[in-house]
Amino acid sequence: MKKMIQMFTGKWAVFIVTALACTAGAFIFLESKPAKGGLHNDTAPQLSGMPVTVQTVFYSAYPARITALGEVNPLWQSTIKARVDGPIVYLNPKLQSGTRVKKGEVLVKIEETAYQAQVSEDKKRVALAEVDLLKEEREAKEAQKNWERSGLKGSPASDLVLRKPQLNSARTGLNAAQKALALSKIRLSYTKICAPFDGVIVERHVSPGESLITGDKVLTLYGMDTVEVAIHVSAEQLALLGLNLSKGNREKAPLLSGPDKSVAARLVSTQQNAFWQAQVVRDGQRLDSGSRLQTLYLQVAQPMAQTPPLLPGTFVRAEITGRKVADLLCLPETALTKQGVVWFVDGANRLEPVQAKPIFYGNGVVYIHTGEKNSQKSLRIAVLPNASFAAGLLVQPRQKERG
Structure with missing residues (x-):
């Protein structure tokens, strides 16, 4: 009797659980059924084509x-060396790295007694x-x-009679002595080592x-009136x-007679966020033997008076702007593939690949020439x-937002 009660109780428990599960399932189904005319209406238009961001x-x-x-x-940098021998008797207090000096300023003096004695001698x-x-x-x-009183006719048999060789020797001796004196005075002047131009002392060696x-390094001096940047460019650039700097046109090349004011140039430092x-x-x-490129030189006058100062050793990006080039398209660099292809979207919203030729680059943009007429506005x-792009692929153009 006890077993029958347990079996009966177990069946009722299974029945109750099953009923509850069915009720919950029906409730969920009714709640999830879409309303008439909702988002899942079979009559709603279906989108087609791959979404693609485009730019006009x-x-x-x-x-x-x-x-x-x-x-x-x-522009000017020099390692100044001693030209005569001797002990140092004076060092200018300015002879320190980072100090500015003026042209002609005495920086070092060498013992000059021996050279003064040579001048006197x-x-x-x-x-x-x-x-x-x-x-x-x-x-x-x-x-x-x-010779004239002797009454002899003609010239003497030897120049020695009129002492011409002795006279020439005396003149040559005087000339040699004068040049030796000039040289000894120059060597005496070398005992004072002076700045050859206005500049900044970069390194002191004494x-x-x-x-x-003679030949010992004394100091390294950088001129600060003008700085220069050398860049390498191709003939196409x-x-x-x-x-036009070809051999036959160098007389007309503006670079040979001074700055070309028709060409704008600037130097940009990304580290300092300055230009x-x-x-x-x-x-x-001449062409570089390794790269086969030509070198252009750019200059900035009074670099220390700039804001911020343009210091030697700064790595910069030179940007040079020249004449206008017609029939170009300006587009983001991302639009040009590694294979040099640009994908255009035609009037039917289908992709069309075009092999493009990059002419030059800008800040995040590339200027290309497609070789086609610009009949389209x-x-x-x-x-x-x-x-996944392919020629003729249908796409959904989405205009790129500005900014």
């Missing part, structure tokens, strides 16, 4: 711009040579008079109490700028092409 571009003329990287260097030799020359000139005059010999106006002043007039290009 126009054929136009754009100023050519080339960019290249370079390092800022002073050479002065004495000049004086003696002058006396010898005066004597020979007097003797030559006497010899000429004696200390008090040292002795110098030069042509874009309108600078400086520059001038293209000349070309290297505007074109739509896919901003972000991907590997």
